């Protein structure tokens with residue numbers, strides 16, 4: 001696992017549900033066919049009402065028209081990110097669009113599990129309301145060992161909550177990699 | 189140490205006497221549920237991780253109920269069904285309910301109950317966030333993603349963090365103008381959409397235990413709308429009678445110890461409560477129907493796992509009997525069985541089906557339909573600036589189709605009364 005994640009921030013509000021992350025009409029594409037998989041990148045976060053997309057200014061599409069990936073690789077959000085349906089297509093779509101990490105005040109349980117167990121993106125939590133201070137487009141640098149995020153644009157550094165119990169699964173790259181390492185799949 | 193019902197069920201599944209809240213435990217899974225949207229990617233991951241030719245851990249314990257995108261011309265949706273069919277055949281799954289055959293059932297959470305898969309004391313995981321519905325049967329049910337489901341398919345196991353529990357007690361008698369939907373929307377308005385994140389929501393009290401199983405399922409169904417891991421109601425005679433009418437499989441009954449620790453305890457008096465809606469665009473955006481009365485609607489939708497059961501239609505029929513709707517009104521039975529019951533269940537000597545038809549409603553084929561928007565040819569899908577009163581469970585932007593549409597979540601009584609007037613209407617006006 002890399003020890004530094006650096007990229008541009010995309011800022012969202014609270015209660016971003018999985019229908020906004022990937023609207024239900026797009027759930028029909030294959031998750032293994034490389035051509036169809038690209039569509040998940042194209043439509044990632046396409047359900048967010050435009051006024052709330054890319055805060056504080058808003059009206060910033062996450063993925064440019066005609067593109068299959070985003071310029072933004074770190075998502076900043078408020079409370080309860082990923083609420084709603086259990087679709088694993090949601091963290092998958094973010095990964096396909098190029099997202100490496102999310103920093104939110106809190107997550108819905110299923111989305112959080114999916115991020116970790118599927119090894120798609122790293123879901124960091126922080127007690128700080130970063131969505132109020134970070135602006136879409138700011139350059140961020142996450143230090144995975146130190147559990148900090150530095151805003152290179154503003155010069156400020158913030159503490160992230162430690163990943164705790166799930167760090168080992170995140171580090172292994174998902175539940176299967178972890179279970180192999182720990183010999184948990186041998187029982188079956 | 190005293191434990192909640194949820195702790196006891198998880199302890200049993202972990203082969204332990206006691207589990208602490210907050211600890212991660214590996215559970216033996218009793219049933220894995222999947223459907224047409226999440227089944228194909230789950231099977232893909234299973235094949236990739238366990239290798240082609242790998243066998244599922246226990247074919248009897250895998251239940252595959254296609255229900256989401258059923259009656260559509262969308263070819264991707266058809267391909268998903270083909271993938272389910274192929275996997276079910278390869279793995280010889282006895283509990284696959286194929287579309288287009290007389291095995292087709294409809295919305296998975298309701299079909300699980302009808303087919304006797306809901307057994308007190310057991311652990312069910314499903315690739316659908318409303319898997320918590322089954323908690324109405326004194327069991328643990330929770331939603332997971334495809335990777336976790338694939339892991340269970342191969343191993344029969346999954347890790348879970350033992351949740352703290354929030355207790356919601358409803359005292360008093362349930363008035364005839366309220367349904368379980370009003371109770372859960374009341375709670376959601378109080379705790380918010382993340383008020384129960386990573387926790388169990390346990391329901392008890394006189395009003396809850398007076399409800400039929402289907403109404404209890406509405407409560408546990410929407411535990412996820414508060415972010416809950418599971419919703420749960422202890423077994424009583426009503427539960428046992430229902431379960432025994434569906435299956436002869438053995439089960440174990442657990443109850444919370446009187447001294448068990450809870451994150452919170454909240455009491456309501458059902459007899460003092462009012463009909464409520466959740467305003468756009470969040471299930472916790474509660475308001476009384478009285479305070480919203482007169483809000484113009486363009487559609488009424490009575491369906492889904494939370495609002496398309498026979499009990500829901502019985503309530504709607506009480507209001508719609510002898511009336512005419514003034515806006516397009518979709519009646520979407522959750523399952524084939526519910527659709528059949530509409531023909532045989534009578535109210536004032538008339539079948540529910542003819543009551544709805546005479547009122548001018550359209551009755552759709554059983555599936556999830558527009559509850560989650562779906563392909564553009566889906567029955568009841570919202571378009572443009574539709575304002576929908578709906579018995580479904582989510583009203584996030586775009587959930588029922590159009591991103592510009594507004595959805596008011598309501599009980600079947602309120603949805604039916606509003607269909608008559610074309611405005612949000614308190615059902616007491618028609619009772």
Ligand code: SF4
Nearest residue numbers: 295492493556559560
């Ligand atoms: S009816 Fe709606 S909430 Fe229920 S399983 Fe289907 S899509 Fe999900």
